[in-house]
Amino acid sequence: MLGSFSHRILVLNRLWQAVNIVGVKRGFNLLFQEHANVILTANKQYRVMDIGEWIQYSLENQTADGRDSIKTIRVPLRVPKVLLLKHYDRVPIKEVKFSKEAIFQRDKFCCQYCGQTYPEHLLNLDHVIPRDLGGKTSWENIVTSCIPCNTRKANRMPHQANMSIQSRPVRPKRRPFITVDEESVEEDWNYFLH
Numbered sequence: 001m002l003g004s005f006s007h008r009i010l011v012l013n014r015l016w017q018a019v020n021i022v023g024v025k026r027g028f029n030l031l032f033q034e035h036a037n038v039i040l041t042a043n044k045q046y047r048v049m050d051i052g053e054w055i056q057y058s059l060e061n062q063t064a065d066g067r068d069s070i071k072t073i074r075v076p077l078r079v080p081k082v083l084l085l086k087h088y089d090r091v092p093i094k095e096v097k098f099s100k101e102a103i104f105q106r107d108k109f110c111c112q113y114c115g116q117t118y119p120e121h122l123l124n125l126d127h128v129i130p131r132d133l134g135g136k137t138s139w140e141n142i143v144t145s146c147i148p149c150n151t152r153k154a155n156r157m158p159h160q161a162n163m164s165i166q167s168r169p170v171r172p173k174r175r176p177f178i179t180v181d182e183e184s185v186e187e188d189w190n191y192f193l194h
């Protein structure tokens with residue numbers, strides 16, 4: 001193969017989550033081995049194409065300077081910007097670390113009992129099911145609480161204190177697992193990185 005190898009290709013798993021950035025060689029290997037399809041991005045439309053469709057598209061859409069193509073033995077092929085893996089389901093995620101700060105952020109610094117937002121120094125963590133009653137220190141049992149609500153609830157179940165929580169506490173969504181410097185984001189990648 002000839003042509004520029006400076007292209008970078010964004011790789012998505014089957015859930016359309018960005019998992020990697022690869023070069024041309026690896027990208028075309030994924031494509032030719034039918035491990036991936038191309039996502040053609042144009043005018044905010046996303047079209048998934050297999051290798052056959054991509055060859056056809058390449059033939060019909062050559063750029064004048066050939067900059068976006070590489071020369072293969074038979075036909076100049078357009079270099080895709082985004083690939084969609086066919087089989088890769090594993091989500092190589094960075095889990096959000098459980099911490100006081102992370103709980104506050106999940107709850108948007110809002111007391112989950114009275115619904116008021118407070119500055120951090122006026123907030124506490126509260127075990128919804130108290131520890132004494134077997135409540136765990138987990139994403140699902142810890143909420144942000146203001147100090148008055150925390151004091152009022154004390155060591156009781158919410159209903160015993162005649163209180164209820166604003167929303168069921170959950171483990172926060174995972175962070176995106178690849179991060180790309182703002183300057184080096186290709187236009188066609190934007191949609192998939194946010």
Ligand SMILES: [Zn+2]
Binds near residue numbers: 112113115116147148
């Ligand atoms: Zn409160």
